[in-house]
Amino acid sequence: MTYVITASELRKRFPGRGGAVDAVRGVSLEVARGEIVGFLGPNGAGKTTTMRMLTTLLPIDGGQATVAGLDVRRQPGQVRWRIGYVSQLGGADELATGRENLILQGRLYGGSKTTVAGRVDHVLGLLDLSGFADRLVRTYSGGQRRRLDVALGIVHQPEVLFLDEPSTGLDPQNRANLWQHIRALREQGTTVFLTTHYLDEADALCDRIVIVDQGRVVAEGTPRELKQQVAGDAIVLELRDSDAAGRAAAALRGQPAIRDLSVAGATVRLYASDGAAELPGLLRLLDGAGLTVRSLGLSEPSLDDVFLRQTGRSLRDAGQSTGQSNQAGQPLDRAAA
């Protein structure tokens, strides 16, 4: 397998007033050609900082990184020709039209007038922007604006596209629409590496997920693998009373398929690696013990369960206390995430 991105023990430390902050503490990852890989974690986990190091925007303090087969530390100039990067802010010119933005971008990558014009038309079509390509960007809606940002990132046909929080601030329709466009890019052979703090985005869009917390990788795999690795499906059984629940727990404990069984009142909560398949057998077992189940629930594990398991915190709560959110637009040598 050829890797478009490799990182090994990447480190970044920012000097700060209250002492230095280790934003990235040894991140290692690999992204294969043609994959969509999501870098998932709470705000302040080091996602943006890692991405900014991989895209030559921030000096790498420690570790190694290659992008498109080039050493990011030694050959930043060559790396820039081969990558596209869409920051959280996008950075399109508000006072220019979408087409003007794209043409300038293409020309800055060295394309001639005619090749750029053709390429811009193609990209405008690809991202459904043709209808308003000649309107000023400041009149664009949020979704249109974000699609233009992505278009700016791919106008020069990069080998790998970096997207930093691509769907932040978009409504559900526009998010789903953007995801479709990102998948279409992958179909055209572009490798996509994106950061997100949305569980559903990582789940729905990414072939593989790297979960990061406090500057370290805590888990990685396909969304399916990650969820299975946690504890399987959650099964919740409601019995008549706590006495019945206790007896049910005793009957179920020791079953090979069952993990992490707990009792709370009349409720028995347990995990099984393939809950749907296990459920009939478990119910028969309880029936044989003379116990009646009043109701039952079966839920597939979410990525939040994965995060909870790895870090002891819920992803929805993590990172909020740090108060960090949007670090792009910070001074060049201090921006952290």
Next chain:
Amino acid sequence: MKTATDAGLLLRRYLIQLLRNPAFVVIGFATPLLYLALFTPLLRHLAGAQGLPSGNVLNLFLPGILALLAYASGAGPGFSTVFELRAGVIERFRVTPVSRLAILAGPILASMLLMFLFDLVLVLAGWGFGFHVHVLGLLLLALLLALQMATMAAFSITVALRSGEINGVAAIINGLNLPVLLLGGVLLPISLGPAWLRVLAHFNPLYYTVAAARALAAGPLTGTAVWQAFAVLVPLCAIVLYWATSVVRRAVA
């Protein structure tokens, strides 16, 4: 070669932005014209006074205003850079293979073109009121003003990139303005002042620009003030541009 092409592309972008947001252009025009209209009348009776040359007071005053304009035009790109940084535009450029020097040259050259436009209007207006126009001297002065402007612009952009917020840039630029302008002898020649003031002024780059501007506007192209100004500004401009480029490049140490 790539640097020149990139700088040209970015210059075009900044010019288009200026034209689409003409408020800046209008304000830029108003400032020097207001000086000319509202300040020159105060000087009418100063010509020939102690320490001042005789003749039309504009010959003394207008070159100072041109130097002031070069300094002030250099502060503008610093402020616009903060907005571009906050909007992610600078980062979008930095991640492309565009020449790092061109990232600076784009806004600097655009502001410089605008400055020369103002300069032309000022000189023509001054000419109408009796300013003595010496063409060769003014052409050489244009080069000096370009150096002064580029130095200040590279400085203000670097301050903006380092500080990243409008307050930081405003504090530094505004903090510099008054001492630099007063010690530059922009409005009244430093030669009127006591010795300590004249010594202090020599630490101010703008002082040399102003002195050379007055000399060049008067005609002689080879006065002491002229070569002194170039001797100060050429290396200074090179040093500041080098520093600015290294800050843009800082992404990869």
